[in-house]
Amino acid sequence: MLTVASTASLRVYVSEWENGRRTISSRYAKILRTLLGVTDAELTGAPQSPPALTPADGYDELISRIDEARNVSLTMVKTFMDQTELLRTIDRQMGAASLVDEMTAHLSRLEDALTFAVLPETRRPVALALAGAATLAAWQALDVGAVERAWRHYELGKRAAQEAEEPMYLAHATAEQAYVLCDAGRPETAVHLVREAQRLGGQRMSPRLRAWLYAAEAEICARAGLPDDCQRALELATRHLPAGEDARDPDMLSIFLNEGHLTRWRGSALALAGDAEAVSSLYAALDTTDPTFIRASAGLRCDLAQAHIARGEYGEAQKHLRQARLVASRTGSVRHRRRIEQLMQRM
Known part of the structure; x- marks a missing residue:
């Protein structure tokens, strides 16, 4: 039960409220708002400002992020890929241990760009850039002993490759993921996975990537105690490798062979x-x-x-x-x- 002042005191309060000599307390304001059906501003006579246009459940911010993602141009995607290439070069020459923060930030930017991209013509180029970066990040994580992070990055790379509709990137990420299984003591399962990678690549793979996949299969078969399968895979790798000194695959820059x-x-x-x-x-x-x-x-x-x-x-x-x-x-x-x-x- 709400306790209020006596009738005589209330008459004094009303007079003082009306003349501005007393401020209406929150307790009495609550009562008066209900009785009179007015707002706080109307009750106190404060000037009313127009209602602020506040975002409804974050929609304004969401639309802003979507608009930003729509404006990601092919030039920006190339910048993302150039950043991946720089990180790949540093990793090759200096190792992955010093690149964890840079790689994490790079992946985060790419994931954000893909998350808020709407239409396929915007999503596919970003997904392709993410597939390459995530696979590199996974190999780096494996090198520094962060096994679960490596596995998750490979899964991210595979999803991104599927979104980009790029079977070569999907095959590469899947084959490298087989090395996680090898290191975990499951080379037999790894053999099945690297062969699945060859199937996923299909007929659209470059000859150099196909040779790379057979070489990976040979190594994994050796670790699984399958010497005959190892020899067979090495022969196939030699057969598919393009002639010449060039090592970089122009169709897939992560492949050197x-x-x-x-x-x-x-x-x-x-x-x-x-x-x-x-x-x-x-x-x-x-x-x-x-x-x-x-x-x-x-x-x-x-x-x-x-x-x-x-x-x-x-x-x-x-x-x-x-x-x-x-x-x-x-x-x-x-x-x-x-x-x-x-x-x-x-x-």
Whole structure:
């Protein structure tokens, strides 16, 4: 029950309210608004301002974001791709450990641009840029040991590739995701996934990407204990690789593969399979390796160590592992450091 002043006191209050000598308290304002059917402004006589145009449940902000996304031009998409290329170059030469914040911000901008884009002609170019960036971010996350983040980035890259209707990007992201399964101790499942990647790529893949996928299959088959399948995949990779020194795939800039790269990959797969031919292939690759692929050189040294361990040549293996450890420390590669420790335990 609401307590109010006596009748005599109320007469005084009303007089003082009307003459402006007393301010109406919130308690009495509530009563008077109900009795008189007026607003606070009408009750106090304050001048009324026109109602503010406030967004209804955030619609104004949403429309603003949609309008911004509509204005994302092909020039802006190229800028996104150029940023991905810069991050790829830094990663290749310096490692991924220092790029986490930049890569996260880059993906966030691309995801926002895609989220608020409406029509397909706007969405597809942005989705393509996101597919490339997410796949690169996934490989970087795998290198620094952030396994779940790597998996999620690969899923993002695959969804973006499907949205962009680009089977090459879908195949690439799917095949790289198979390496997460390998590192997690599921190489048999990884074999199925890398073969699924080849199916997803279909007939629209470039020859260089097809060769890359077969080389990836060869390595994963070796890790799964399937030496015959490994050899078959290596033969197919050699058959599909375009001739010449060019390594970059003009149809898919994330793919680097020429005869020199494939020689290293062949040696790596054969070393994993315990094949005696691995040493000669790996030393040939060491002589011709691209000096800008700093992080990859740690993997090559690990492959050489593995090949020497298989032959009982532990002194040579230790020499390569020392070199691999220096590179892994420089680039912050958790993935390579883990492999180095595993190889050390075999000696």
